Amino acid sequence: MTTAVLIVAAGRGTRAGGGLPKQWRPLKGRRVIDWTLAAFRQAGIEKIVLVLSPDDSEAWAEFQGQPGIVLAPGGDTRSRSVLNGLEAIEAQNITRVLIHDAARPCIAPDLIHAVEDALAAGSAAAPALAVTDALWTGHEGKVTGTRDRDGLFAAQTPQGFRYAEILAAHRAHPGEAADDVAVARAAGLDVAIVPGNPDNIKITGPADFARAEVILDRADNDRSEEDRMDIRLGNGYDVHRFGAGNHVVLCGVKIPHDKGLQGHSDADVGMHAVTDAIYGALAEGDIGRHFPPSDPQWKGAASDIFLRHAVELARNKGFQISNVDCTLVCEYPKITPHSAKMQAQMASILGIDADRVSVKATTSERLGFTGRSEGIAALATAALVKS
Numbered sequence: 001m002t003t004a005v006l007i008v009a010a011g012r013g014t015r016a017g018g019g020l021p022k023q024w025r026p027l028k029g030r031r032v033i034d035w036t037l038a039a040f041r042q043a044g045i046e047k048i049v050l051v052l053s054p055d056d057s058e059a060w061a062e063f064q065g066q067p068g069i070v071l072a073p074g075g076d077t078r079s080r081s082v083l084n085g086l087e088a089i090e091a092q093n094i095t096r097v098l099i100h101d102a103a104r105p106c107i108a109p110d111l112i113h114a115v116e117d118a119l120a121a122g123s124a125a126a127p128a129l130a131v132t133d134a135l136w137t138g139h140e141g142k143v144t145g146t147r148d149r150d151g152l153f154a155a156q157t158p159q160g161f162r163y164a165e166i167l168a169a170h171r172a173h174p175g176e177a178a179d180d181v182a183v184a185r186a187a188g189l190d191v192a193i194v195p196g197n198p199d200n201i202k203i204t205g206p207a208d209f210a211r212a213e214v215i216l217d218r219a220d221n222d223r224s225e226e227d228r229m230d231i232r233l234g235n236g237y238d239v240h241r242f243g244a245g246n247h248v249v250l251c252g253v254k255i256p257h258d259k260g261l262q263g264h265s266d267a268d269v270g271m272h273a274v275t276d277a278i279y280g281a282l283a284e285g286d287i288g289r290h291f292p293p294s295d296p297q298w299k300g301a302a303s304d305i306f307l308r309h310a311v312e313l314a315r316n317k318g319f320q321i322s323n324v325d326c327t328l329v330c331e332y333p334k335i336t337p338h339s340a341k342m343q344a345q346m347a348s349i350l351g352i353d354a355d356r357v358s359v360k361a362t363t364s365e366r367l368g369f370t371g372r373s374e375g376i377a378a379l380a381t382a383a384l385v386k387s
């Protein structure tokens with residue numbers, strides 16, 4: 001079951017004014033879009049479809065190639081932008097999708113989870129607030145009538161759907177719609193109402209920036225000490241002895257050698273040290289605790305299984321991996337010719353940019369077991385951040 005969030009960020013923000021489309025404007029030290037993206041990442045949603053205007057070339061350059069992000073071009077209307085975003089992930093085995101306005105940066109992870117939970121129980125779910133004010137019609141500054149507010153709701157996002165159903169609904173829908181719930185209902189889907197949050201405002205007019213800052217300030221003050229910026233460091237150390245063989249696997253890269261490394265798994269000593277550093281930062285023990293060597297299913301296992309598990313554990317606990325640094329200690333094989341490939345390999349498993357992964361090597365001046373080429377040692381540090 002893979003859930004993606006589709007964030008529509010291709011509008012021009014004409015009502016908000018200010019020269020720059022509202023999603024790119026600053027808000028409490030970040031841009032509006034950064035708050036929106038951070039909320040979904042904090043909620044543990046890793047697959048993000050970001051719909052950008054073809055005119056926003058700087059944004060395309062910034063987000064292109066970022067781990068977990070798929071870009072799609074916006075259309076003339078919000079509905080068209082959503083359809084383009086849905087089509088961009090057609091081949092990606094997405095089962096559920098949450099569709100959200102970039103212009104709602106105060107969305108709280110709790111509300112995202114509430115929509116996900118309601119979606120798991122049905123075919124579609126969306127947050128809304130019951131209308132509490134009296135409703136009038138008006139013309140030329142005068143009240144011309146009243147409307148019954150009973151059963152009326154103000155719609156919010158994220159609106160959650162089964163991916164295949166909302167894609168089909170959008171493809172079949174002629175022209176613009178108020179939102180994706182309207183599209184879903186036109187296709188006959190039932191949509192559950194999730195209690196919305198009054199703080200989940202959409203930045204629409206110029207005054208909404210100040211309102212959003214007040215909401216984000218309050219959310220910041222309300223966060224418990226435990227939830228505030230949390231930086232963790234972990235270290236890892238591992239050794240594998242040489243034995244018979246014709247290659248070694250180090251940091252995910254197979255290197256021809258006149259010996260092999262021995263171990264229960266593929267003996268990738270570098271990847272093991274990095275994995276243990278992440279477990280260490282989370283105070284989650286080490287590889288042996290999660291993948292006992294006594295368990296035959298891990299015999300000969302590729303070590304990326306261990307690293308992926310540590311990365312997932314970090315994400316589930318709300319941490320992002322900021323960087324890792326790994327030092328391999330050996331006389332041979334020479335590491336430098338392979339280090340760029342190792343960095344790229346590790347970065348793709350860690351889901352971070354390669355410039356946040358360091359792989360370096362040293363000899364031990366022919367001293368000790370590494371100096372006598374009896375084995376390879378590896379040391380690693382990982383920094384994890386929860387913000």
Ligand SMILES: Nc1ccn([C@@H]2O[C@H](COP(=O)(O)OP(=O)(O)OP(=O)(O)O)[C@@H](O)[C@H]2O)c(=O)n1
Nearest residue numbers: 008009010011012013014015076077081102103
């Ligand atoms: N063609 C469009 C229009 C809107 N949006 C996105 O849909 C969300 C909600 O739309 P709205 O608040 O109406 O944004 P804008 O269209 O940018 O605002 P305005 O109508 O004031 O120009 C915004 O995140 C906006 O970027 C989009 O991706 N593509």
Ligand SMILES: C[C@](O)(CO)[C@H](O)COP(=O)(O)O
Nearest residue numbers: 101155156157178179180202
């Ligand atoms: C989808 C939406 O956020 C629901 O409230 C809203 O309809 C989009 O913004 P717009 O101002 O109506 O275009």
